[in-house]
Amino acid sequence: MPFILTNSDVAIVQGLLKDGRKSFRQISRETGISTPTVKARFDRLVNIGFIKSISPILDFKKVVYNDNLVNDNTLLQATKNKRQELENCIKKGTGIQLKCDFCRGPISGKTHVFKFATFERFFCCTECRSDYENTYK
Numbered sequence: 457m458p459f460i461l462t463n464s465d466v467a468i469v470q471g472l473l474k475d476g477r478k479s480f481r482q483i484s485r486e487t488g489i490s491t492p493t494v495k496a497r498f499d500r501l502v503n504i505g506f507i508k509s510i511s512p513i514l515d516f517k518k519v520v521y522n523d524n525l526v527n528d529n530t531l532l533q534a535t536k537n538k539r540q541e542l543e544n545c546i547k548k549g550t551g552i553q554l555k556c557d558f559c560r561g562p563i564s565g566k567t568h569v570f571k572f573a574t575f576e577r578f579f580c581c582t583e584c585r586s587d588y589e590n591t592y593k
């Protein structure tokens with residue numbers, strides 16, 4: 457089963473899309489979600505592999521290359537539109553495909569979770585879960 461985004465997940469993701477430098481406390485203030493919950497939901501979004509990284513957005517119009525400003529507005533606009541289109545899909549109820557952390561297959565049935573502190577792994581079946589535990593303990 458896919459992981460279903462909640463209103464909290466959407467609020468956190470949208471906050472970070474606007475500015476990935478925000479602290480959990482800042483997101484908490486903006487959304488009304490408690491800081492520990494923001495942290496827990498963020499960790500889970502990372503653990504399921506949906507938030508792959510927080511990376512800077514660069515202003516390529518300011519890049520000088522071979523003594524010229526890189527200024528391909530068509531390319532920049534296309535990239536921006538694509539990003540906007542994808543960001544519009546992030547809403548409550550959006551499903552995130554989970555992959556088994558042991559066999560790498562898609563998780564279609566019940567998700568078997570292995571949790572240790574903020575560390576979580578997801579498995580397609582109890583066998584994969586116990587094989588993972590035996591391999592990595």
Ligand SMILES: [Zn+2]
Pocket residue numbers: 556557558559560561579580581584
């Ligand atoms: Zn598996």
